[in-house]
Amino acid sequence: MKTREWHVFAAIVAAGIMCFSGVLIETSMNVTFPALMHEFQVNANGVQWVTTGYLLAIAVVVPLSAFFIRNYSAYRLFVISNLLFFTGVLTDSFAPTLTILLLGRVFQGIGTGIALPLMFHIILTKSPLEKRGTMMGIGTMTTALAPAIGPTYGGVVMAALGWRAIFWFLLPLIIISFVLGLRSIPSEIVKRTESFNLLAFIMLSVGLASLLLAIEQLSGMWLILSLITLGAFYYFNRKTTLLNLHVFKNHIFNRLLVGVLVYQAMFLALSFILPSFIQIGLHQSSTVAGLFMFPGALIGAVLGPISGRILDQIGPVKPISFGLVISTIAMFLMAITFQNEMIWLLLGFHIMTQFxxxxxxxxxxxxxxxxxxxxxxxxxxxxxxxxxxxxxxxxTAFAARLFANGQQQNALHGAMFGSRAGVMVLFGLFVMALILFILSINTLKKQWRTN
Known part of the structure; x- marks a missing residue:
């Protein structure tokens, strides 16, 4: 079953299937949050850990990816990540409590945390520059398709078989990913040349976890702990590099990075806000909430590889400029629409954000x-x-906090107030991202003209 040479497209798809599965579960489970709140007797702040626990596990593991890639073969990393992810999905297939459910999500997060940077590493090192935009589009399409399918999949499966069945149907998909990876990623010999910086890893893990708790609970105590531990991470990281912070010396990298992160915030915040508002605020079913998310996410996924091809032909400035402007306008329009409680208007503006x-x-x-x-x-x-x-x-944690606060302050219209507040915050972030991108346009034009 092993191969001796790289099959780049198949390798990207194999790693992408795991990333797809993780996002699929994430967006599927967001539709089930009202049901999970009822079954496990927790509020929005408690149930959001089904998503944030998974993402935190990824965030903790991903910093190790550069160390892993330099010291272990892609084949070995793929096998380990796949087995961890499979274990997490199997655990959640029968999870009797919220604690067990969260444990399975952590296993899935660790597996995805290895697979996600591995996929992009393969794209950036194994595909030629002239095809990199297209290959990046193909790679991200595997994860971009998940938000299109996830809410509908979750709503329909939960209505028919219960939320645990969301995990049952993913087990064969993970097996397919495993077989495809074995056939497309060669087993290469990589000599380990670095020691692992355990102290930096521990400090980073505690720092990110405590910072997330500070955001979720609006706690000064957790914020102080996060600042101390992240400061300790910076100190230990200087001695033996775990995460190379020299990348932040590139100012254009920093400006563009803000845009990437704002879109990530939008994807996750809206995947919590909209299904919850539709079910709790508009009193619709989980199936309706799932179907609501489908058109916009599908459009975003289909445009991924197309926009990558546009980049290969004319550079990044025009597609990014148009995309940021459209998303910024859509966020503002969506925010002022919540009070009307018109689902079709919300749907139109969601499609606009995803376009x-x-x-x-x-x-x-x-x-x-x-x-x-x-x-x-x-x-x-x-x-x-x-x-x-x-x-x-x-x-996700911040959106859940705003949503819960809205419900506490106004029992009748709390879901609307909380949802609107979350989207207005996103609008402000998009304005900032747009300004920073405008400041980078001249540099980007020169780079792509040279290439």
């Missing part, structure tokens, strides 16, 4: 990582993915 993301987000990632030299490629990939996952977790 903008389809044009911009993949090209933002490509342009961001392309700012770095080849020797910093793995490190930049690791930093980007770490911040992406943590931003997603933080956005």
């Amino acid at each position: 903008g993301s389809g044009l911009a987000v993949n090209n933002l990632m490509t342009a961001t990582l392309s700012q770095l030299d080849q020797n910093l490629s793995a490190d930049g990939n690791s930093v980007l993915n770490t911040l992406q996952q943590f931003t997603g977790a933080a956005a």
Whole structure:
């Protein structure tokens, strides 16, 4: 079953299936949150850990990706990540309690945390520059399709068989990924040349977890702990590098990175806000909530590889500019629509946000990582993915906090107030991302003209 040579497209798909499955479960489970609140007797702040626990596990593991890639073969990393993910899905297939459910999600997060940067590493190192935009579009399409399918899949399966069945049907998909990876990724010999910085890893893990708790609970105590431990991480990381922070010396990288993170915040926050508002605020079923998310997410997924091809032909400036402007306008219009409680208007503006993301987000990632030299490629990939996952977790926790606060303050219209507040915050973030991108346009034009 092993192969001796790279089959890049198949390898990207094999790793992408795991990333797809993780996002599929994530967006599927968001539709089930009202049911989980009832079954496990928790509020929105408690149930959101089904998503944030998974994303936090990814955020903690992803910083290790640069170390893993330098010291272990892609074949070995793929096998380990696949088995961990399979274990997590199997655990959640029969989870009797919220604690067991969260444990399975952590296993899935660890597996995805290895697979996600591995997929982008394969794209950036095994595909030629002239095809990199297209290959990036193909890679991200595997994960972009998941939000299109996930809510509908989750709503329909839960209505028919219960939420645990969401995990049952993914087991064969993970097996397919495993077989495809074995046939497309060669078993290469990689000599380990570095020691593992355990103290830096522990400090980073505690720092990110405590920062997430500070956001979720609006706690000054957790914030102080996170600042102390992240400061300790910076100290230990300088001695033996776990996460190469030199990538932040590139100012264009930093500006473009903000745009990537804002889109990540939008994806995760809206996947919590909209299904919850539709079910609790508009009193619709989980199936309706799932179907609501489908058109926009599908448009975003289909546009992914198309926008990558546009980048290959004309560069990143025009597709990213149009995408950011469209998404920014859509967020504002969506925010002022909640009080009308008109589901069709919300649907139209959600489609608009996803159309903008389809044009911009993949090209933002490509342009961001392309700012770095080849020797910093793995490190930049690791930093980007770490911040992406943590931003997603933080956005979900913050959206859940605003939603819960709205319900506490107004029993009748609390879901509307909480949802509107969350979307207005996202609008402000998009304005900031748009300004930073405008400041980078001249540099991007020069780079792509040279290439």
